Amino acid sequence: MDTTTTTTAVPAETADGAVRTGLLIIGASQSGVQLAVSLRALGFDEHITLLGEEDHRPYQRPALSKEFLQGTVESESLIFRSNQYWEDHNVALVKGERIERIDKEADGSGVAHAASGAEFRFRRLALTVGARARRLQVPGADLAGVVYLRNADDALALKAQLGGVQDAVVIGGGFIGLEAASSLHKMGKNVTVLEYGPRLIGRAVGEETSEYFLTAHRGRGLDIRLNARIQELVPADGGGRVAGVGLEGGTVVPAQLVLVGIGVVPNTELGEQLGLEVDNGIVVDRHALASDGTTVAVGDVANMPNPLPGSPEGERIRLESVNNAIEHAKVAAYSLMGRREDYAGIPWFWSNQADLKLQIAGLTLGYDQTVVRRDEERGKFSVLYYRGGQIIAADCVNAPLDFMAVKNALAKGQNIPAEAAADPAVVLKTIATDG
Amino acid sequence: MPTVHFTDAEGAVRDVEGNPGDSVMETAVRNGVPGIVAECGGSLSCATCHVFVREDTLDQLPEMEEMEDEMLYGTAVDREDNSRLSCQLKLCEGQDMYVSTPETQV
Numbered sequence: 001m002d003t004t005t006t007t008t009a010v011p012a013e014t015a016d017g018a019v020r021t022g023l024l025i026i027g028a029s030q031s032g033v034q035l036a037v038s039l040r041a042l043g044f045d046e047h048i049t050l051l052g053e054e055d056h057r058p059y060q061r062p063a064l065s066k067e068f069l070q071g072t073v074e075s076e077s078l079i080f081r082s083n084q085y086w087e088d089h090n091v092a093l094v095k096g097e098r099i100e101r102i103d104k105e106a107d108g109s110g111v112a113h114a115a116s117g118a119e120f121r122f123r124r125l126a127l128t129v130g131a132r133a134r135r136l137q138v139p140g141a142d143l144a145g146v147v148y149l150r151n152a153d154d155a156l157a158l159k160a161q162l163g164g165v166q167d168a169v170v171i172g173g174g175f176i177g178l179e180a181a182s183s184l185h186k187m188g189k190n191v192t193v194l195e196y197g198p199r200l201i202g203r204a205v206g207e208e209t210s211e212y213f214l215t216a217h218r219g220r221g222l223d224i225r226l227n228a229r230i231q232e233l234v235p236a237d238g239g240g241r242v243a244g245v246g247l248e249g250g251t252v253v254p255a256q257l258v259l260v261g262i263g264v265v266p267n268t269e270l271g272e273q274l275g276l277e278v279d280n281g282i283v284v285d286r287h288a289l290a291s292d293g294t295t296v297a298v299g300d301v302a303n304m305p306n307p308l309p310g311s312p313e314g315e316r317i318r319l320e321s322v323n324n325a326i327e328h329a330k331v332a333a334y335s336l337m338g339r340r341e342d343y344a345g346i347p348w349f350w351s352n353q354a355d356l357k358l359q360i361a362g363l364t365l366g367y368d369q370t371v372v373r374r375d376e377e378r379g380k381f382s383v384l385y386y387r388g389g390q391i392i393a394a395d396c397v398n399a400p401l402d403f404m405a406v407k408n409a410l411a412k413g414q415n416i417p418a419e420a421a422a423d424p425a426v427v428l429k430t431i432a433t434d435g
Numbered sequence: 436m437p438t439v440h441f442t443d444a445e446g447a448v449r450d451v452e453g454n455p456g457d458s459v460m461e462t463a464v465r466n467g468v469p470g471i472v473a474e475c476g477g478s479l480s481c482a483t484c485h486v487f488v489r490e491d492t493l494d495q496l497p498e499m500e501e502m503e504d505e506m507l508y509g510t511a512v513d514r515e516d517n518s519r520l521s522c523q524l525k526l527c528e529g530q531d532m533y534v535s536t537p538e539t540q541v
């Protein structure tokens with residue numbers, strides 16, 4: 001994330017000036033980095049080019065809405081690997097190149113064309129192109145002071161604008177929105193969160209958890225409005241800068257900064273151009289292989305069979321998490337080595353919002369029963385999710401013991417009987433049962 | 436510069452120089468020390484940065500917070516009295532660290 005130039009191993013050039021490389025990984029973030037690292041650990045001996053359009057060394061995104069925004073960590077500590085590491089492992093890092101078009105042969109090899117005119121030859125291709133922030137579609141959405149938070153440049157731009165800001169509006173009450181809202185509030189801003197839906201984080205957690213966060217955040221000073229209908233973003237007098245958010249009915253919430261966190265859109269364009277099957281992401285099989293049988297697609301961009309053991313045949317999901325990017329990349333690395341490993345595991349996720357540490361184990365897809373464990377005194381709260389009597393997931397707030405117990409039980413194929421789990425004094429680990 | 440001495444489960448030692456203020460976890464991950472996974476990048480959420488600290492250096496370390504203590508009950512290899520999460524251990528000028536990594540983190 002700094003501006004110092006990276007020394008990259010320079011790949012051999014062919015007579016026509018194109019760069020020759022064994023594996024070309026497009027997208028140098030969580031999944032691309034893990035793919036390169038896992039391949040080298042497995043003994044992959046061909047050249048690897050890890051290419052991305054951002055002008056930064058590959059970095060970790062989660063802190064952008066949390067510690068980095070709050071200024072409690074340095075940009076340097078977000079960097080995945082030292083330059084020395086990439087050099088030692090013969091991985092050529094290419095920054096600041098955006099691939100616009102790919103020509104691919106039936107054997108999986110081809111040439112990728114960058115917007116700069118540079119060409120990158122490859123024998124095998126990996127698409128780890130992730131997702132981008134969904135854009136807000138209302139009048140005024142292009143005013144200055146309206147920002148998104150997907151990458152380092154977004155975060156740097158956001159930080160640079162904070163100086164004169166008193167009132168901030170966050171549009172979207174999902175993970176990114178609530179994390180950023182909590183960070184901005186901690187930095188002394190008046191923060192209003194406008195959520196379109198009837199509850200917070202509705203896409204990822206159940207009603208009990210939504211309710212818990214609503215009460216907790218309101219109690220900590222966030223102004224949260226559910227079912228909010230935004231009509232327009234209102235400019236300041238005569239200027240191109242935002243001054244407020246206009247709601248249906250005429251209310252205007254003042255804001256010198258509007259942060260939009262309304263979800264992401266997978267970057268499927270290259271997959272489409274290659275003729276790969278695309279459906280809310282690039283469709284892959286259990287081995288992270290796309291429909292052409294040679295290209296791997298990994299992480300936020302991939303629509304994959306539900307990896308949770310025991311999930312119904314044919315159920316598909318696209319996951320947006322660090323854990324998924326890492327584990328999915330490991331499976332893709334095996335595929336590129338010619339070995340077929342199934343992607344199966346217990347997905348997990350975390351989100352830190354103010355002093356609320358949320359950890360989620362498993363996937364709630366298809367749940368039919370919940371058990372709530374509440375320990376007001378110690379500020380702990382968990383919701384356990386069941387499908388046909390079997391535990392499938394848990395949301396745990398400041399309750400790492402519950403999280404760990406559920407994650408481990410799921411990994412071992414165990415159950416945590418709902419009836420016994422309902423007593424918050426019971427240590428979950430002690431009631432896990434086989435089968 | 437402080438040095439972290441990593442001993443893996445097979446007994447192989449690797450010495451890595453780090454910067455004061457960085458954590459033991461960051462020092463390991465950036466340089467590709469294999470025994471530490473650190474999925475959550477140091478936000479005390481994953482417990483995949485578990486290390487055993489050399490007993491005679493334990494008292495030089497800051498006390499554990501409750502969160503770290505609870506997380507340590509969920510490590511892949513069971514905790515011992517000298518267990519810590521390495522993302523919570525910061526390097527200081529003039530203080531070398533001696534840690535062993537468990538057989539597995541996940």
Ligand SMILES: Cc1cc2nc3c(=O)[nH]c(=O)nc-3n(C[C@H](O)[C@H](O)[C@H](O)COP(=O)(O)OP(=O)(O)OC[C@H]3O[C@@H](n4cnc5c(N)ncnc54)[C@H](O)[C@@H]3O)c2cc1C
Nearest residue numbers: 027029030031053061062099129130131299300320321322
């Ligand atoms: C602010 C924020 C906070 C988050 N917090 C958490 C958290 O607490 N816990 C958690 O588990 N997850 C969190 N996530 C999600 C997590 O960061 C993502 O799931 C993860 O980054 C996905 O990795 P990826 O490599 O698949 O995709 P991405 O990280 O999206 O990376 C894709 C890369 O490909 C590049 N690219 C795309 N198209 C092209 C092209 N045509 N040519 C060249 N390069 C291209 C992009 O520039 C990008 O760098 C957070 C995300 C954000 C943005």
Ligand code: FES
Nearest residue numbers: 477481482484522
């Ligand atoms: S890196 Fe995740 S808990 Fe230490």
